[in-house]
Amino acid sequence: MSRLLFLNAERVDWARDLDFTPLEVAMTSVQGRQALSNKDSGNRVVDAIYRPEVSAGILSPQDIAALVTPLHAVVVTKEMPVTAETIDALPDSVKLIVEAGTGFNNIDLDAASSKNIKVCNVPAYSTDAVASLVMTFVLSLSCSMQTTQRRWQSGDTDSWKGLGTLPHFELAGKTIGLVGGRGAIGSRVADLARAFGMHVLISSRSSAPCGKEGVEVVNLDDLLARSDFVSVHCPSNAETRGLIGAPQFARMKTTAYLINTARGNILDESALADALKNKSIAGAGLDVMVVEPLPASSPLFQCDNVLLTPHIGWKRAETRQRLLAGVAENIDAFFKGSPKNVVN
Structure with a gap:
């Protein structure tokens, strides 16, 4: 048998x-x-x-x-x-x-x-599930949902009278950049983002046109500089480990957000924590980390502009x-x- x-x-x-x-x-x-x-x-x-x-x-x-x-x-x-x-x-x-x-x-x-x-x-x-999580991060970050919830839970009800300087904007007309976005999940995110009226950039080893309306193929540096949201969709291998670190965060807009639902080691987490603390980028949404579960000593826990989920995209x-x-x-x-x- x-x-x-x-x-x-x-x-x-x-x-x-x-x-x-x-x-x-x-x-x-x-x-x-x-x-x-x-x-x-x-x-x-x-x-x-x-x-x-x-x-x-x-x-x-x-x-x-x-x-x-x-x-x-x-x-x-x-x-x-x-x-x-x-x-x-x-x-x-x-x-x-x-x-x-x-x-x-x-x-x-x-x-x-x-x-x-x-x-x-x-x-x-997990294509649909992970793509949906990416857009959940995008939607939440665009309206500072976690920050307002955290303020309410801490008893700060006065802040509910107005958002103050918290980011709160529509997605239509914004740009999302998909690092390695030619795969199944990246393609699905592109479709969902376009449904919200977003412009889509993708970077990959191939410079051939994507063939989708509203999707532009660019190099990584151009993607980082132009995107309001940067979402990682490449596999973890010798070429991509540590792909996005301090130099890449420095290229991003100070109003931009980083989203990673791929693999934790594609990012330099220490450099990301510095970028978040220094407000050199606006925030991040992470479903994957280098070490899972994320150790209590991680500096990411000290950042108030990051959404952290315990690798739930496929669950x-x-x-x-x-x-x-x-x-x-x-x-x-x-x-x-x-x-x-x-x-x-």
């Missing part, structure tokens, strides 16, 4: 609100067996491990490999490092590792390839269920001999 191990399922299904039946169907359909419900405590083919110590790396690679036998496929999320040692400890029967998400820098791809294990990801499951219930469907599609395609979304 083919078996699948979802190593850190609690990272996706913390509320126990997801239906794992698509994974069961994918694992059983290959051999023509009737799909088993994930609620069945008997002869399951999918084992979802709800043990925080797995994600935390407390269990050894050997312990992980022994959790389920026989074992043919493994699912992980980005919070769990899958090192060369872990991959080496997996039984030879394992032929597939599926990243339950878009980013896969937690997996040693070379080690997987050397053991003839395919690695797949799910690239587009809507519908988004997580769509993620499981994408994982199931990868599994089904692999065992039928036509692997998809292969990253190694």
